Amino acid sequence: MRLPRSVATAAAVTAAAVLALGGLTACAGDDVDDPTVDSKSGPGRPGGTGPAPGGVLPGQETANPAAPPPAKPPAEMSGRELADRAVQLMAATSYRLTGQFGTGADAATLSIEVGKLRDVRQIVTRADVKQELIRVGGVVYTNVESVIGSTPGVTVPANLRGTYLKTDGQQLDPKLVDPFAGSFGADAGEVVKGQQTQIDGKGVWPLTIKSADGATTTMYVMAAGDPYPIRLTGTGADPVDLKVSDFGAEVGVAAPPAERIVDEATLQQRMAAAGG
Numbered sequence: 518m519r520l521p522r523s524v525a526t527a528a529a530v531t532a533a534a535v536l537a538l539g540g541l542t543a544c545a546g547d548d549v550d551d552p553t554v555d556s557k558s559g560p561g562r563p564g565g566t567g568p569a570p571g572g573v574l575p576g577q578e579t580a581n582p583a584a585p586p587p588a589k590p591p592a593e594m595s596g597r598e599l600a601d602r603a604v605q606l607m608a609a610t611s612y613r614l615t616g617q618f619g620t621g622a623d624a625a626t627l628s629i630e631v632g633k634l635r636d637v638r639q640i641v642t643r644a645d646v647k648q649e650l651i652r653v654g655g656v657v658y659t660n661v662e663s664v665i666g667s668t669p670g671v672t673v674p675a676n677l678r679g680t681y682l683k684t685d686g687q688q689l690d691p692k693l694v695d696p697f698a699g700s701f702g703a704d705a706g707e708v709v710k711g712q713q714t715q716i717d718g719k720g721v722w723p724l725t726i727k728s729a730d731g732a733t734t735t736m737y738v739m740a741a742g743d744p745y746p747i748r749l750t751g752t753g754a755d756p757v758d759l760k761v762s763d764f765g766a767e768v769g770v771a772a773p774p775a776e777r778i779v780d781e782a783t784l785q786q787r788m789a790a791a792g793g
Contacts, residue, residue, distance in 0.1 A: 591744045596710035596724050600701040603724075603738050603746050607697045611768045614696065616759035618751075627759065629696070636770035649681075653772045657684045661784065674791035681773045683780050697746065700734055701726065713740050716748055728753070 591599060614629040625643040637652040641663075648663035658681035665673050701708065701724070711723035720740035727733050732753025738744035745764060751757035772778070779787075 591722060591738070591740055592713075594710075594744075596708035599710060599722060599738055599744050600705070600708045600724050600736065601703070603736060603744050604695075604698045604701055606743055606745055608695060610765050611763070612761055613763040613766065613768065614749075614759045614761055616757070618757040618759075619755050623755070627757075629759075630768045630770060632768040632770040635695070638768075638770045651681070651770060651772065653770060655685075656772070658682065658773050658778060659684065661779065665788070671788075674787055676791075677779070677784065677787050680777050680779050682784055683778050697736075700749070701736055711735075719747065721747065 589598075591602075594602065611633045612631055614631075615627070617624065617626045619625050622644070625641050628638075628640045630638045634654075636654070637650075639648075639650045639652075641648040641650075646663050646666045647660075649660045651658045661677045661680045661682055662673050664682055665671050665677070705726050707726065709725045709727075711725060713720055713722055714737075715721065716737055721737040722740050722744065723735050723737050725733050725735045730753065732751065734751045735749065736746045737748040737750075738746045745761075747761050749757070749759050749761065
């Protein structure tokens with residue numbers, strides 16, 4: 518039995534579709550790490566160390582370039598300046614995104630962990646399938662159940678359950694590698710800075726961009742100290758709601774064990790044997 522299209526391509530398309538949304542958001546109602554813990558310039562975490570002004574966390578000095586010091590306080594920055602600063606800060610630290618996107622039968626929960634070396638683990642849970650995608654060093658591993666499970670009439674053979682398909686990470690949507698730069702990068706268009714408001718008792722500046730179809734993406738950045746984002750929201754056909762947390766956490770993203778990794782040829786062979 519041969520799948521109707523390249524499973525490697527299918528895996529990449531599935532992964533890209535998850536984050537190629539009008540925007541990203543953080544789920545409301547949950548506590549966000551106190552940005553005053555351990556550092557007055559950026560969010561901290563229980564038992565952790567917050568970034569120094571314009572710097573990176575211990576152990577990240579060679580992993581990512583440090584964000585340059587801000588030229589002026591957030592209150593004096595334009596929307597574009599705040600967005601650029603937030604993108605710089607998030608490129609220099611590890612973090613987690615959790616929340617949900619979509620509506621109705623297409624609704625799903627989303628969890629993304631970004632490590633200090635920019636490795637990524639993403640888990641998308643829908644009513645009918647759970648996708649786990651791991652990107653380490655430019656290589657992507659996707660759980661086979663989510664790749665095959667998306668093909669009508671095809672079931673996962675016993676010798677493929679619990680395995681991961683290895684594919685080229687260059688096929689992925691850039692938003693998976695850096696969702697902040699992907700959504701609010703220099704080419705994102707005009708960034709509108711709204712009135713200062715509060716989320717969970719913390720002062721934030723809402724920064725909003727609008728797509729051609731009218732959908733909006735809003736990133737809420739801290740009003741005090743460095744403008745770290747703590748929430749992102751998106752409207753449109755696929756609304757998104759994500760919380761940003763665990764800045765600087767020890768996010769351990771690793772490739773699956775070798776015995777649980779298959780390439781496309783092996784996957785096709787096992788599928789053919791199961792259907793023969």
